[in-house]
Amino acid sequence: xxxxxxxxxxxxxxxxxxxxxxxxxxxxxxxxxxxxxxxxxxxxxxxxxxxxxxxxxxxxxxxxxxxxxxxxxxxxxxxxxxxxxxxxxxxxxxxxxxxxxxxxxxxxxxxxxxxxxxxxxxxxxxxxxxxxxxxxxxxxxxxxxxxxxxxxxxxxxxxxxxxxxxxxxxxxxxxxxxxxxxxxxxxxxxxxxxxxxxxxxxxxxxxxxxxxxxxxxxxxxxxxxxxxxxxxxxxxxxxxxxxxxxxxxxxxxxxxxxxxxxxxxxxxx
Amino acid sequence: xxxxxxxxxxxxxxxxxxxxxxxxxxxxxxxxxxxxxxxxxxxxxxxxxxxxxxxxxxxxxxxxxxxxxxxxxxxxxxxxxxxxxxxxxxxxxxxxxxxxxxxxxxxxxxxxxxxx
Numbered sequence: 001x002x003x004x005x006x007x008x009x010x011x012x013x014x015x016x017x018x019x020x021x022x023x024x025x026x027x028x029x030x031x032x033x034x035x036x037x038x039x040x041x042x043x044x045x046x047x048x049x050x051x052x053x054x055x056x057x058x059x060x061x062x063x064x065x066x067x068x069x070x071x072x073x074x075x076x077x078x079x080x081x082x083x084x085x086x087x088x089x090x091x092x093x094x095x096x097x098x099x100x101x102x103x104x105x106x107x108x109x110x111x112x113x114x115x116x117x118x119x120x121x122x123x124x125x126x127x128x129x130x131x132x133x134x135x136x137x138x139x140x141x142x143x144x145x146x147x148x149x150x151x152x153x154x155x156x157x158x159x160x161x162x163x164x165x166x167x168x169x170x171x172x173x174x175x176x177x178x179x180x181x182x183x184x185x186x187x188x189x190x191x192x193x194x195x196x197x198x199x200x201x202x203x204x205x206x207x208x209x210x211x212x213x214x215x216x217x218x219x220x221x222x223x224x225x226x227x228x229x230x231x232x233x234x235x236x237x238x239x240x241x242x243x244x245x246x247x248x249x250x251x252x253x254x255x256x257x258x259x260x261x262x263x264x265x266x267x268x269x
Numbered sequence: 270x271x272x273x274x275x276x277x278x279x280x281x282x283x284x285x286x287x288x289x290x291x292x293x294x295x296x297x298x299x300x301x302x303x304x305x306x307x308x309x310x311x312x313x314x315x316x317x318x319x320x321x322x323x324x325x326x327x328x329x330x331x332x333x334x335x336x337x338x339x340x341x342x343x344x345x346x347x348x349x350x351x352x353x354x355x356x357x358x359x360x361x362x363x364x365x366x367x368x369x370x371x372x373x374x375x376x377x378x379x380x381x382x383x384x385x
Contacts, residue, residue, distance in 0.1 A: 141352050201364075
């Protein structure tokens, strides 16, 4: 049960400073000043950039103004359906404290590289699918299938309107073991390495075979191979302590999509 | 299904009645998927296929779309075990490792949204 409310609040309130600039090839006339914005780590780019789009539309050619919007960082197109915090932790240099500089584009959407999940409706659909998959892993899908449509709506609305209480009123049911179980069956987790967007998913149980609660050190041992050792784990910009229990981590550090998104550092053996 | 002009296709069919195609080193890492039709969609008779683990959901969707010769305006929706729709850029290996049963990943395909 996710009872460390203070921790949940801190995670919820995590923000990133972003500096948006226009695509030089799309500007017509005066070059616009960059647009600065504090954005929630937990949200998705298409949901929080209406203001950014409106601001830059005036400076670009008319034929592009209704185009599909996308963003890049140093030439890397950003996946619109990944939580912003995940993108940031993957790409932004760790010791760099300046705002994250992104370029907004209104044309030439890279269809081959980016999935076009760029509207509220498409993102909501994607978000619900993430929740379902997470629940399948945790509870065989039993908790989410017992919820009504209005509960699903409340999760989505809580997320997009930044309403912590509204969101967690429903999410706490997804963050509890089912019935009289001690823990989740398996943990919804996505592992990232370096700055690669393609993550790995594996079946990870929160308990060892003997029924003991596993911690991060146990997980890193599972991820290690004869050629490389997992030596560090980060999420939400935080280096995690290896004694952190996995069940607790899943309950408190998951993104609103109910997945843990962990960046793993490896050392060659 | 190894078309002569399509030698780059890494999706092959395993017909359970005849002898399996000879396994190459590449085939050994291929994963077994089961394609089930649901709703108002033509049925692909061969249900069992083997796929490169790094192929994406989107690749499978395009394969089904092409195989069924669907109209460009028609879409293929894919579901894992009748429970959730994976993201188009998700890789088959992740789905297999987390949701595979009895050595197979079971996928349902349809032309409309089925399980939300």
